[in-house]
Amino acid sequence: MNGGKLVLVVCAGVSLAACSQGRPAANQTAAGPTPSASGAAAEPLMARARQVFKPIPASPPTLPGNEATAAKVELGEMLFFDPRLSASHVISCASCHNLSLGGADAEPTSIGHKWQHGGRNAPTVLNAVFDTAQFWDGRAADLEHQAGGPIVNPVEMASPSEHVAEQLQGIPGYQAAFARAFPGEPNPVSLGNVQKAIAVFEATLITPESPFDRYLNGQADALSPVQKQGLTLFMDKGCSACHSGVGVGGSMYAPFGVVAKPGADLLPPTDKGRFMVTRSPADAYVFKVPSLRNVALTAPYFHTGAVWDLRQAVGVMGASQLGAQLSPDETDKIAAFLTSLTGAQPKVTLPVLPASGATTPRPQP
Amino acid sequence: MNGGKLVLVVCAGVSLAACSQGRPAANQTAAGPTPSASGAAAEPLMARARQVFKPIPASPPTLPGNEATAAKVELGEMLFFDPRLSASHVISCASCHNLSLGGADAEPTSIGHKWQHGGRNAPTVLNAVFDTAQFWDGRAADLEHQAGGPIVNPVEMASPSEHVAEQLQGIPGYQAAFARAFPGEPNPVSLGNVQKAIAVFEATLITPESPFDRYLNGQADALSPVQKQGLTLFMDKGCSACHSGVGVGGSMYAPFGVVAKPGADLLPPTDKGRFMVTRSPADAYVFKVPSLRNVALTAPYFHTGAVWDLRQAVGVMGASQLGAQLSPDETDKIAAFLTSLTGAQPKVTLPVLPASGATTPRPQP
Numbered sequence: 053m054n055g056g057k058l059v060l061v062v063c064a065g066v067s068l069a070a071c072s073q074g075r076p077a078a079n080q081t082a083a084g085p086t087p088s089a090s091g092a093a094a095e096p097l098m099a100r101a102r103q104v105f106k107p108i109p110a111s112p113p114t115l116p117g118n119e120a121t122a123a124k125v126e127l128g129e130m131l132f133f134d135p136r137l138s139a140s141h142v143i144s145c146a147s148c149h150n151l152s153l154g155g156a157d158a159e160p161t162s163i164g165h166k167w168q169h170g171g172r173n174a175p176t177v178l179n180a181v182f183d184t185a186q187f188w189d190g191r192a193a194d195l196e197h198q199a200g201g202p203i204v205n206p207v208e209m210a211s212p213s214e215h216v217a218e219q220l221q222g223i224p225g226y227q228a229a230f231a232r233a234f235p236g237e238p239n240p241v242s243l244g245n246v247q248k249a250i251a252v253f254e255a256t257l258i259t260p261e262s263p264f265d266r267y268l269n270g271q272a273d274a275l276s277p278v279q280k281q282g283l284t285l286f287m288d289k290g291c292s293a294c295h296s297g298v299g300v301g302g303s304m305y306a307p308f309g310v311v312a313k314p315g316a317d318l319l320p321p322t323d324k325g326r327f328m329v330t331r332s333p334a335d336a337y338v339f340k341v342p343s344l345r346n347v348a349l350t351a352p353y354f355h356t357g358a359v360w361d362l363r364q365a366v367g368v369m370g371a372s373q374l375g376a377q378l379s380p381d382e383t384d385k386i387a388a389f390l391t392s393l394t395g396a397q398p399k400v401t402l403p404v405l406p407a408s409g410a411t412t413p414r415p416q417p
Numbered sequence: 418m419n420g421g422k423l424v425l426v427v428c429a430g431v432s433l434a435a436c437s438q439g440r441p442a443a444n445q446t447a448a449g450p451t452p453s454a455s456g457a458a459a460e461p462l463m464a465r466a467r468q469v470f471k472p473i474p475a476s477p478p479t480l481p482g483n484e485a486t487a488a489k490v491e492l493g494e495m496l497f498f499d500p501r502l503s504a505s506h507v508i509s510c511a512s513c514h515n516l517s518l519g520g521a522d523a524e525p526t527s528i529g530h531k532w533q534h535g536g537r538n539a540p541t542v543l544n545a546v547f548d549t550a551q552f553w554d555g556r557a558a559d560l561e562h563q564a565g566g567p568i569v570n571p572v573e574m575a576s577p578s579e580h581v582a583e584q585l586q587g588i589p590g591y592q593a594a595f596a597r598a599f600p601g602e603p604n605p606v607s608l609g610n611v612q613k614a615i616a617v618f619e620a621t622l623i624t625p626e627s628p629f630d631r632y633l634n635g636q637a638d639a640l641s642p643v644q645k646q647g648l649t650l651f652m653d654k655g656c657s658a659c660h661s662g663v664g665v666g667g668s669m670y671a672p673f674g675v676v677a678k679p680g681a682d683l684l685p686p687t688d689k690g691r692f693m694v695t696r697s698p699a700d701a702y703v704f705k706v707p708s709l710r711n712v713a714l715t716a717p718y719f720h721t722g723a724v725w726d727l728r729q730a731v732g733v734m735g736a737s738q739l740g741a742q743l744s745p746d747e748t749d750k751i752a753a754f755l756t757s758l759t760g761a762q763p764k765v766t767l768p769v770l771p772a773s774g775a776t777t778p779r780p781q782p
Contacts, residue, residue, distance in 0.1 A: 410726035
């Protein structure tokens with residue numbers, strides 16, 4: 053997952069291509085008032101913002117090759133909440149992507165199998181579907197590939213990959229749920245289908261209707277005067293060169309420390325970020341630019357989770373990425389704008405899971 | 418908490434007093450058809466069962482001295498799901514009382530702070546409000562007193578008791594929620610009020626409308642013929658001498674091993690049960706008779722969580738408590754009856770919790 057953590061970067065060469073993503077599509081205004089010519093004319097800032105950002109659509113995007121049937125979304129929700137996908141039967145996707153806490157876990161790094169500490173801060177699952185790739189280093193192309201990672205990672209859920217299907221086959225009730233979600237498949241209970249089902253559920257976890265979305269959709273008073281000043285600063289100072297599009301981030305990679313490398317507390321030398329994926333020296337200390345959607349809900353910030361104060365995070369970004377010493381007033385205004393990115397949180401009714409029983413492989417806690 | 422685990426006991430002197438609890442009250446039939454004289458006459462088994470058991474009411478019982486206002490129930494639900502009540506910010510009430518898994522955690526014993534293993538199997542929170550006392554040894558008088566236990570237990574959530582209010586005061590948003598739930602109190606954010614709010618939420622976690630409830634309420638075909646044979650055996654063999662009332666258990670204490678002490682795997686000599694509470698030699702290896710409501714959802718069974726198969730648990734109880742070697746056919750029928758105790762699971766929409774931020778005391782994971 054990725055998103056909701058704060059990284060602002062200065063990036064040469066990000067201009068028309070990135071900005072072209074910022075225009076709201078005509079069919080994505082159902083969630084708010086239709087942008088009117090008069091509204092745009094009355095508010096030059098709104099017209100400018102629409103060149104850079106895009107509102108969250110009212111309904112989830114489709115995933116290529118992975119149709120979101122009701123049965124598949126329902127199964128994905130069950131699996132997302134089922135701790136029996138972990139070796140211990142203690143940890144579920146929802147443990148670190150807590151939908152009561154903005155889709156993250158309010159920890160610097162997550163606690164995994166046998167209380168091991170994860171390597172990087174858990175990004176929010178909310179709106180992750182809009183990201184260009186998943187994980188801080190982009191090593192998974194999409195939600196479906198991401199979902200297979202933590203389940204089998206020995207530091208996280210620690211299920212041997214060959215055990216996942218065996219575990220679920222041992223829980224009466226899942227066979228029928230998989231058959232409904234993947235009709236016609238002779239052996240639907242598989243790790244691959246677990247990933248597909250979780251991905252279509254996670255794609256539903258979008259947060260439209262934030263004040264900023266309503267503003268982009270034409271409601272001029274959806275942002276306060278201070279938030280509008282913050283939005284102006286966010287664009288003028290260069291934050292939006294990378295934090296753009298529907299996710300206000302999540303669409304590209306950038307080095308952490310463009311102008312000034314932060315200290316080892318924020319950028320430990322041992323974690324070289326995307327270099328671990330590409331082995332390209334140019335990717336050393338490069339990370340995905342996270343989405344800032346719901347960022348006010350997802351402290352602590354950065355891949356280390358070392359900063360708890362949104363204002364402090366804004367200051368760090370200004371200094372390290374933009375070479376800008378933001379004044380307290382500027383920092384306050386940008387932070388006020390960022391709070392306008394908090395959208396309607398998904399309404400999730402807890403699934404009732406099929407019970408463990410005599411035939412269920414035992415937990416290994 | 419208590420309930421949902423299987424202990425059947427033989428108890429001398431349990432007769433009229435206990436059985437008098439079994440009559441359905443006239444005002445508790447709203448959830449199903451009104452018992453009719455003709456229905457009862459048509460089904461002598463139903464009339465007999467009504468002398469011993471009582472249906473779950475359609476709405477939660479009230480808690481003396483702890484009024485269930487909407488604001489208090491809402492706050493209680495937030496706290497039930499908030500992992501920041503634990504020292505690590507990883508473990509919530511819902512971690513071990515998972516409402517997707519019958520209100521328990523499908524572990525022999527729960528995993529707590531720093532992956533410590535709990536001493537006894539986590540009982541379900543569902544219908545726990547009907548129990549005569551809480552915990553396997555009854556050391557908490559009610560839900561309110563129980564709720565304070567795991568939060569501060571070093572093996573479970575491990576929050577120092579004086580830290581709980583401090584933690585919540587550091588999370589913007591909780592102050593207003595406590596003020597709404599406890600109007601007029603000058604300092605509503607307190608551990609005591611946390612317990613009160615959680616208790617009123619937990620009291621809503623009842624599961625009416627099981628097949629057995631519908632049967633007690635007059636629907637003769639709510640139980641299958643095999644389940645009726647199982648119910649008959651359950652009463653004839655003596656199980657219902659202790660597993661009676663609204664909870665089908667939960668209303669009294671009994672020694673584990675009345676006729677024959679089970680092995681150390683089921684009854685470790687080091688855990689003397691209620692003796693630890695009363696220090697009375699008569700209470701050595703005495704435990705609360707758990708409710709059997711939703712027992713088919715809450716494997717593994719017994720205070721050790723050592724048995725995963727409901728049929729095996731029935732067999733152990735027959736031998737150790739009743740001195741009865743149940744035949745495979747009798748065991749099957751009793752187990753079939755027990756599956757009729759699975760009721761409508763509570764529909765719970767995940768609460769959205771106030772975010773951690775700059776002023777929030779940090780987790781100690």
